[in-house]
Amino acid sequence: MTLQIASPKLQIPWRLLVHGDASAFDNMATDEAILRHVVEGRSPCTLRFYGWTPSAVSLGYFQSVAQEVDEAACHAQGVDVVRRLTGGGAVYHDQAGEITYSLTLPESYPGVPTKVLDSYESLCRGLVLGFARLGLAAQFQPINDILVNGKKISGNAQTRRFGGILQHGTLLCDVNPTVMFSLLKVPNEKIRDKLIAGVTERVTSIRRELGAVDRTAVVQAMIAGFTEALDIELTPGELSASEKALAAQLKEERYANREWIYKR
Amino acid sequence: MPTANGFTSADYKVAGGKLLRVRLHIVEGVIQAITLxxxxxxHPEEAIEDLEARLTGVPLTAAALRAQVDAFFAADVQVIGADAADIVHIILMAATS
Incomplete structure (x- = not known):
């Protein structure tokens, strides 16, 4: 399924943000600040790339910290824990092993399916085409994953709020399931090794598929992929002062706030 | 119909879907508190609170639970990775565990 843009003449402006690493709290606050500005028409539709320093675990909106995360282990390893605005599962965002993207657009954007489930495939097409440019035959797998050689290489999560769509997701550059499961709760210790083996079997990474990771090349490939999939022209830009101020406020009131983190 | 009092929980992986977890506080066969x-x-995410509020005070029978969950799903909400039957199933699983 392809996004059917009504006409290229629509010339909907798109902004490209290539950001470096930031904390989990800043990353999630910035994504929401952009979303709120896009729906109010104060910012253009936005494609953003970013990383995580320090490494962090993000939880889906409906998950419980107590059920999913070994907080003592996270603390000992200097790993932050954040609750996302989006549903889905717990993700370990490794400082060196991941590039993250976010895509923000109004819900009324031409061609975007009303059903969230359908729109994952439309919006993920940019990533599929991006991986192709890296020489990787990727395919979308419902509900919200992208596979290469039958293994997951990207997980995605979407929210629709305030009249807008925010979809963010991972581009796995390197995977270390042993570290990952040292931070996440496992049902019982006996199956920890089995879970680690399971991830090795079901999850891959750009390094594993290509032998090396050129982060700049990955980002460039994804930019080209989204440009083609959405039939858009991306203009490099920056966060506005208003977005930065809102992000700072959302970080304090929400993402770095214990009440939000321990909400469920 | 379970009549046990106290706190209970269950996990349920929906086939082809997502993992559901529930925590229940039950008094005399009625849900006093529930967290899914x-x-x-x-979508919208905040609807989860409506669902939990609907289920609070409901007796632990399939029919009573199903009526509330169906009414919730009939509203303007999209749930991905679990359906109404899965939610009723996991609550009864926890109640009878």
Whole structure:
């Protein structure tokens, strides 16, 4: 399924943000600040790339910290824990092993399916085409994953709020399931090794598929992929002062706030 | 119909879907408090609180639970990774565990 843009003449402006690493709290606050500005028409539709320093675990909106995360282990390893605005599962965002993207657009954007489930495939097409440019035959797998050689290489999560769509997701550059499961709760210790083996079997990474990771090349490939999939022209830009101020406020009131983190 | 009092929980992986977890506080076969967690998606997300509020005070029978969950799903909400039957199932699983 392809996004059917009504006409290229629509010339909907798109902004490209290539950001470096930031904390989990800043990353999630910035994504929401952009979303709120896009729906109010104060910012253009936005494609953003970013990383995580320090490494962090993000939880889906409906998950419980107590059920999913070994907080003592996270603390000992200097790993932050954040609750996302989006549903889905717990993700370990490794400082060196991941590039993250976010895509923000109004819900009324031409061609975007009303059903969230359908729109994952439309919006993920940019990533599929991006991986192709890296020489990787990727395919979308419902509900919200992208596979290469039958293994997951990207997980995605979407929210629709305030009249807008925010979809963010991972581009796995390197995977270390042993570290990952040292931070996440496992049902019982006996199956920890089995879970680690399971991830090795079901999850891959750009390094594993290509032998090396050129982060700049990955980002460039994804930019080209989204440009083609959405039939858009991306203009490099920056966060506005208003977005930065809102992000700072959302970080304090929400993402770095214990009440939000321990909400469920 | 379970009549046990106290706190109970269950996990349920929906086939082809997501993991649902539930924590229940039951008094005399009636839900006093319920928290649904997991890696599913619900749009709008805040609707989860409506669902939990609807289920609070409901007796632990399939029919009573199903009526509330169906009414919730009939509203303008999209749930991905679990359906109404899965939610009723996991609550009864916890109640009878």
């Amino acid at each position: 967690t997991g890696d599913f998606f619900m």
